[in-house]
Structure formats: structure tokens, C-alpha cells
Amino acid sequence: MIKEKFSEGDSLFHRLDPRVKIIVALFFSVIVAVSDKYTSLWGALFLAVAAVIVARLRTKEVISRLLVVNSFIFLLWLMLPFTFQGERVYTLGSLGICQEGIKYALLITIKSNSIILVGIALLSTSSIFNLVHALRHLHLPDKLVQLFFFTYRYIHTIHSEYIRLNNALKIRGFKPQTNLHTYKTYAYLVAMMLVRSYDRSKRVYNAMLCRGFKGKFWTLNHFVSKKADFAAGIVMISCIMGLVLLP
Amino acid sequence: MKEIEKEAVIKFVDLSFTYPSRDYIFKKFSFNFFKGERIGLVGLNGSGKTTLFHLIMGLLNPSGGKIEIFGKERKVENDFMEVRERIGLLFQDPDDQLFSPTVAEDIAFGPLNLRKNHQETKKILKETLETLGLAGFEDRITYNLSYGEKRLVSLATVWAMQPEILLLDEPTIWLDEGTIEKIVQILNSHPHLSYIIISHDKKFLKETTNCIYLMDNGKIRKI
Structure with missing residues (x-):
């Protein structure tokens, strides 16, 4: 089972209406993505860190997720400083490190980290299913919402098929080694996993058809927006607007 | 006998069906099911019992012959929409059936598809859980249920x-x-209910059905 670790806590953000959270996170991401003022961006990073602290998540797990994102950004740091044209600050053999490049890489680093942090603080504090419902309530096209829902649902299915197959290997004493037998077994495992998940997804779809599914999901639980949700939304949006106005 | 009981609600006429890379499962297969009947279906593994159910629900398409359900011929996907709203199929594997996060949402999925409103759906949900002795299960996560619980849900x-x-x-x-x-x-x-049960459990069939059909070599007969 894929755990949604962050959604299990209890904090201001966990209790907030997911629709408000989606709107705020979207607004924040757009503002951060288009802005190129350093003061605004440092401010954004500050807000993002503050949001994570308010969400009371485990620091260790937040950092481990950031590491994944930053491993990609690290590649940019390897490339960008060398490939920009402009004033050289340092020469390394025949390669020149360019100030523009460093600035650009720094910009991307701040932007992506703040967006990810806000995503963690706002979005991952809701369960996937609440997010799906929220998107539906925000009148996103049904097809997109279903795509999102089924992607999640079938990642889960594939994962559980993997665990079953892996257990089947284990109980018959399989130990991975560097030999053809191991490679062959893993190839079978992957192939079998895909075939079986595909079959299962077909059977689940059939079961849905049998219960009158015609391509539209109807929600059982409706969200009720409280005044507090609305107020929190306004406060957060104003903070983000404030970023833009920073000198 | 009343008029409605004379007319077969499910009628297979000279039906053929074959899976790829296999011999015919059904060849010139005919079968009638009447309202009010409660029948058991037995047969060897692979004799086509589950296939019969899937043909009734329109999940599989026959290669020849005719399927009539509720007095109308059913051919294309759209014909089966109505069938699926009036006939309920319980799958062999509960993991194929349950896909919503909570028990309540999974049970509500069908009634909501039938365009019941919220009050009705909640009422049906409550009644269903009570009938099946599942009261209190509403917010349980479907994939964390035990196997027996999954089957009941x-x-x-x-x-x-x-x-x-x-x-x-x-x-x-x-x-x-x-x-x-x-x-x-x-x-x-629920004596008003009609059903077909595939089972190898003879005691169970004896307690719940009036007659038993045997499927063998693409044929069906009463035993």
C-alpha cells in the first residue's frame, strides 16, 4: 500500500478545505514561476518554509522529498554556470564559470524549492481522494479528474501486484545475484506485473460498468466551506500578493 | 401462473462464444431464466459458468446467436446499460469489485450512478449495511478489510x-x-429475489436454491 504519510497529521492545513488549498497553491506556483525579483523569491521561500512548519510535518521526511527534487536541480548546477555567455568569474581550464549562469541556477533552485514546499504543506496534507473530490468541485473537466484518480488507483494496483509476485519469489528461496537466472526472473516479474495489473484494471472497470458507471463520478460527501476556510484563503492570497509588491 | 412469470427474463438462443486460442465454450447454447427462479450452477472449472455471467452483463460479446433480457434483444454496449442497472453481478474476487477508498463511497457508487439523490443514497447505504450486518463499516478503508469482510462489502x-x-x-x-x-x-x-449462484458448495446451494443446473461441454441441463 502506498502511504500518504503527510495527509495523516493534524494541523491548521490538514483541517483546511482542500479547494482553498488547491487554489492557493496554484496561485503561489504561478506567481513564483513568473517572478524574477530576488526579494520576492526569497520571500516566497520564507513563506513556503513557514507553511511547512505550520503544517507540522516530520522534518526528516520533508527533507528526503526535497533531496529527490534537488538531485535534478544539481544537474542544472553542473551545466548552467558553464554554458551561459557573459562575465567570467572563474576559469577552470578551458571552461569559464559565468556569473549569469550562477544567478540563473540559483533562481531555478529557489523557485522550485518554494513551489515544492508549498505543495507539500498545502496539497499533500489532504488525502488523494479529497483532492480528487476538490478538483471535481472546482469544476475541472471530468476526464482530467478521472485521469488523476485512476493514475493513483492503478499505481496502487501495480504496487500491490509487485508485492504479491515478490512474495511468491521470496517463499521459494529466490536470492537476487548477478547471473542470468536473476535477470530472467526479474524480467518475468516486470512482465507479469504489467500483464496482471492490466487484467485487474480491466476487471475493476467491468465491475464499475456492472454498477451502472457511465463515465461520470458522483460524489457522496460534499465539502462545506466554513468562514474560517474562506478567511484563511484570503490571508494566504494576500501574503502572496505582498510578495509581488516587495521592493 | 401469472403472465410475467411465463416470459423468460434472461433468454439465450443458439449462442456461440469462444475465447481466443480455445475451442468453443458455447456452441448453439440455449438457456432460459424466469423471474422468481433461484438456481444453482455447477460444473467443472473452465466449463463456462463465469463466462455465462459475463455474457449476461454484456462484458463479453457472443460470436453468434441471440441474447434477450427483460424482453428485449441485447446486442451493443448501450443495450446492456439497462441490464446492468437491473441485474447485479458479484465478482469472484472482491479486489476486482472494490475500488473506492471507503466502504460508504463504494456502496454509494451504484446508487449514485442510478441518479439517486443524496438523501436516498444515504438511506440505501444505511439500510444495506444493516441488512448485511455491516453497520459501523462506513468509514473503513476497503483495501484494509479482511477477505471475508471484503466479500460481504x-x-x-x-x-x-x-x-x-x-x-x-x-x-x-x-x-x-x-x-x-x-x-x-x-x-x-428476501423471497422476492431471483438469482443464479455459481458454487461448488453443495450444502449452500441446497439451502438457498430450488434447482441446480450442470454445465458441461458447452451444454446446460437440470439435475
């Missing part, structure tokens, strides 16, 4: 659509005696 998801006919595919397999007894009681306390 699967039955509940079909039950909630208030079908006229139930098709139960091995409903007792791997269940303990207490749970089987519960299912027997549920079925017997």
Missing part, C-alpha cells in the same frame, strides 16, 4: 443497487461457516 455494493436479479459467482469461497450462514439467511429472508 462486495455483496453490499451490488445489493445497494436493489437489483431484480442477482448473479453470484462463488459467494462462499474461502468464507467461514458463520459468514456463509449469514449469507444464507440474507438470501432466504
Whole structure:
């Protein structure tokens, strides 16, 4: 089972209406993505860190997720400083490190980290299913919402098929080694996993058809927006607007 | 006999069906099911019992012959929409049936598809859970249920659509005696219900059905 670790806590953000959270996170991401003022961006990073602290998540797990994102950004740091044209600050053999490049890489680093942090603080504090419902309530096209829902649902299915197959290997004493037998077994495992998940997804779809599914999901639980949700939304949006106005 | 009982609600005429890379499962297969009947279906593994259910629900398409359900010929996907709203199929594997996060949402899925409003759906949900002895299960996560619980919840998801006919595919397999007894009681306390049950459990069939059909070599006969 894929755990949604962050959604299990209890904090201001966990209790907030997911629709408000989606709107705020979207607004924040757009503002951060288009802005190129350093003061605004440092401010954004500050807000993002503050949001994570308010969400009371485990620091260790937040950092481990950031590491994944930053491993990609690290590649940019390897490339960008060398490939920009402009004033050289340092020469390394025949390669020149360019100030523009460093600035650009720094910009991307701040932007992506703040967006990810806000995503963690706002979005991952809701369960996937609440997010799906929220998107539906925000009148996103049904097809997109279903795509999102089924992607999640079938990642889960594939994962559980993997665990079953892996257990089947284990109980018959399989130990991975560097030999053809191991490679062959893993190839079978992957192939079998895909075939079986595909079959299962077909059977689940059939079961849905049998219960009158015609391509539209109807929600059982409706969200009720409280005044507090609305107020929190306004406060957060104003903070983000404030970023833009920073000198 | 009343007029309505004379007319077969499910009627297969000279039906053929074959899976790729296999011989015919059905060849010139004919079968009638009448309203009010409660029949058991037995046969060797691979004799086409589950296939029969899937043909009734329109999940598989025959290669020849005719399927008539509720007095109308059913050919294309659209014809089967109505069938699926009036006949409930319980799958062999509950993991195929349950896909919503919570029990309540999974059970509500069918009634909501039937365009019941919220109040009605919640009422059906409550009644279904009570009938099947699952009260208090509303917010349980479907994939964390035990196997027996999953089977009962699967039955509940079909039950909630208030079908006229139930098709139960091995409903007792791997269940303990207490749970089987519960299912027997549920079925017997609803005498108006028609159903076909695939099962290898002779005792269970004896307690819940009036007659038993045997499927063998693409043919079906009463025993």
C-alpha cells in the first residue's frame, strides 16, 4: 500500500478545505514561476518554509522529498554556470564559470524549492481522494479528474501486484545475484506485473460498468466551506500578493 | 401462473462464444431464466459458468446467436446499460469489485450512478449495511478489510443497487461457516429475489436454491 504519510497529521492545513488549498497553491506556483525579483523569491521561500512548519510535518521526511527534487536541480548546477555567455568569474581550464549562469541556477533552485514546499504543506496534507473530490468541485473537466484518480488507483494496483509476485519469489528461496537466472526472473516479474495489473484494471472497470458507471463520478460527501476556510484563503492570497509588491 | 412469470427474463438462443486460442465454450447454447427462479450452477472449472455471467452483463460479446433480457434483444454496449442497472453481478474476487477508498463511497457508487439523490443514497447505504450486518463499516478503508469482510462489502455494493436479479459467482469461497450462514439467511429472508449462484458448495446451494443446473461441454441441463 502506498502511504500518504503527510495527509495523516493534524494541523491548521490538514483541517483546511482542500479547494482553498488547491487554489492557493496554484496561485503561489504561478506567481513564483513568473517572478524574477530576488526579494520576492526569497520571500516566497520564507513563506513556503513557514507553511511547512505550520503544517507540522516530520522534518526528516520533508527533507528526503526535497533531496529527490534537488538531485535534478544539481544537474542544472553542473551545466548552467558553464554554458551561459557573459562575465567570467572563474576559469577552470578551458571552461569559464559565468556569473549569469550562477544567478540563473540559483533562481531555478529557489523557485522550485518554494513551489515544492508549498505543495507539500498545502496539497499533500489532504488525502488523494479529497483532492480528487476538490478538483471535481472546482469544476475541472471530468476526464482530467478521472485521469488523476485512476493514475493513483492503478499505481496502487501495480504496487500491490509487485508485492504479491515478490512474495511468491521470496517463499521459494529466490536470492537476487548477478547471473542470468536473476535477470530472467526479474524480467518475468516486470512482465507479469504489467500483464496482471492490466487484467485487474480491466476487471475493476467491468465491475464499475456492472454498477451502472457511465463515465461520470458522483460524489457522496460534499465539502462545506466554513468562514474560517474562506478567511484563511484570503490571508494566504494576500501574503502572496505582498510578495509581488516587495521592493 | 401469472403472465410475467411465463416470459423468460434472461433468454439465450443458439449462442456461440469462444475465447481466443480455445475451442468453443458455447456452441448453439440455449438457456432460459424466469423471474422468481433461484438456481444453482455447477460444473467443472473452465466449463463456462463465469463466462455465462459475463455474457449476461454484456462484458463479453457472443460470436453468434441471440441474447434477450427483460424482453428485449441485447446486442451493443448501450443495450446492456439497462441490464446492468437491473441485474447485479458479484465478482469472484472482491479486489476486482472494490475500488473506492471507503466502504460508504463504494456502496454509494451504484446508487449514485442510478441518479439517486443524496438523501436516498444515504438511506440505501444505511439500510444495506444493516441488512448485511455491516453497520459501523462506513468509514473503513476497503483495501484494509479482511477477505471475508471484503466479500460481504462486495455483496453490499451490488445489493445497494436493489437489483431484480442477482448473479453470484462463488459467494462462499474461502468464507467461514458463520459468514456463509449469514449469507444464507440474507438470501432466504428476501423471497422476492431471483438469482443464479455459481458454487461448488453443495450444502449452500441446497439451502438457498430450488434447482441446480450442470454445465458441461458447452451444454446446460437440470439435475
